[in-house]
Amino acid sequence: MAKSDWWKKSVVYQVYPRSYQDSNNDGIGDLPGLTSRLAYIKDLGADVIWLNPIYKSPDKDNGYDISDYRSIQPAYGTMDDFDEMLQRAHVLGLKIMMDLVVNHTSDQNKWFQESKKSKDNPYRDYYVWRDPVDGHEPNNWGSYFNGSVWKFDETTGQYYLHLFADGQPDLNWENPKVRDEVWNIMRFWLDKGVDGFRMDVINLISKPAGLPDGQKAPNEKYADVGKVVADGPRLNEFLQEMNEKVLSKYDVMTVGEMPDSTPEDAIKYTGLDSHELNMVFQFDHVGLAGNPDKRLGKWFDAPIKLVELKKSLSKWEKELDGKGWNSLYWNNHDQPRAVSRFATDDPKYREKVAKMLGTTLHLMQGTPYVYEGEELGMTNVHYSxxxxxxxxxxxxxxxxxxxxxxxxxxxxxxxxxxxxSRDNARTPMQWDNKDNAGFTSAKPWFELNPNYTEINARGQIEDKDSVFSYYKKLIALRHKYDVIVYGDYEVLDPEDDDVFAYVRRYNEEKILVINNFTDKKLTRDYGQNEGKLLLGNYNDDNKLEIRPYESKVYMFK
Known part of the structure; x- marks a missing residue:
């Protein structure tokens, strides 16, 4: 069928349904709650809603362990509620992108319940089973969630593979029956009218032949499984089959979450001449500032160096330009809040920081993603x-x-x-300054961020100087100017560890974007005196002077 590139011009708003809006006062967000807030998302200017998993699940990993792909999690409502939400979204001109989780299922999924019964069960090869090696795990891979990737099952005397929690057994994509099951699941939702899929850890579905040991770093108990499994030998083949059998039949948006992928990998999957996915989620920039003790991985609290951040983002901008497409994000359900992580959530500067980070991201080449509450400048919760x-x-x-x-x-x-911690992103949405932030009138499923009395939607929607209003302007600019969607990218002064400045060019249009990542007053001359101020997070413009956490966008014609 004829395809369009509407997803290039779109802005995506991510909803974590458990924490968005409770409609029946059980303390858990749900689909009718989301439906009641669709007008808010439309007012922001977003085009697409990415919905985190809403399928039936025992919730060992907050819905990323699916027991039934064709049923709605009861806490979120019913299939009728979903259909109503989808229909209302479409009336408003909003598209819905589902979360497709098919690297693994829940151990409560009927496929796995059958698979573990016996070695000759018809579903046995739906999963990855192996005999013990010298009485131990079949290899030395370490789980993304710590510990081994293998769990022993007494019934059959074999181990099953789980790259994540032991309640999330990995599917065996080598089995064509498994792939057919996935294609049928996708068709089920696409035929309902959903507009695309965000594909959870999709680059992990092809495991290396023989499942060999990985290389362990000194003092590490297990090998880094990402370095062994990511972008496996048959990944392109599987994604091409997915496109041929399913995606090519619909005009939809697809983004693949791909930890450990490189720009070269991404071009293979999202290349403008390929037949796989539209874009990937890469992890380079959110993987910066890990602990020097490699055993601790991401667990660290040192600030990210701006030079490294610019290098990471610019690499993806440059290497995918004209060859593939970027997804642009600061935070999501798996990442801490951007203002707390990339700058400061000090109340003195929080609003300026939120606007500055939004400017930095939204004016790059790629499709921007806004995670619920980001448009308000929500912060980490700082549990103790x-x-x-x-x-x-x-x-x-x-x-x-x-x-x-x-x-x-x-x-x-x-x-x-x-x-x-990922929990920083999962506190309930802050709608107003009343009890439980307007999220629920019951006890919330998760503790609220106490700052909801100062940071909430009701206090920002009508305020022309709020973070929310600023995000509306950013989104409107992307919809208005082709240079923001299609323009090439050039970073300025890449070794400057205080300012992130870049230029975008397309046909006769040029924009200059200047962002101060410090609380210092600086002076920089990028030729801004020759341009027209298009947007800024201060109410005036001191031209060559750049104030604390200031953002300025100039247009040249």
């Missing part, structure tokens, strides 16, 4: 006790590093969790 955390990855890391291996003290690990 382990009992306040819910995220499986965070809890596993604490138990492993503090209690089991004793390689870090309790206070340091809690500080790292406060900085990097």
């Amino acid at each position: 006790k382990l009992s306040q955390y819910e995220d499986l990855e965070s809890l596993n890391a604490y138990h492993e590093f503090v209690e089991d291996e004793k390689i870090i003290d309790k206070e340091s690990m809690l500080r790292y969790l406060s900085c990097k």
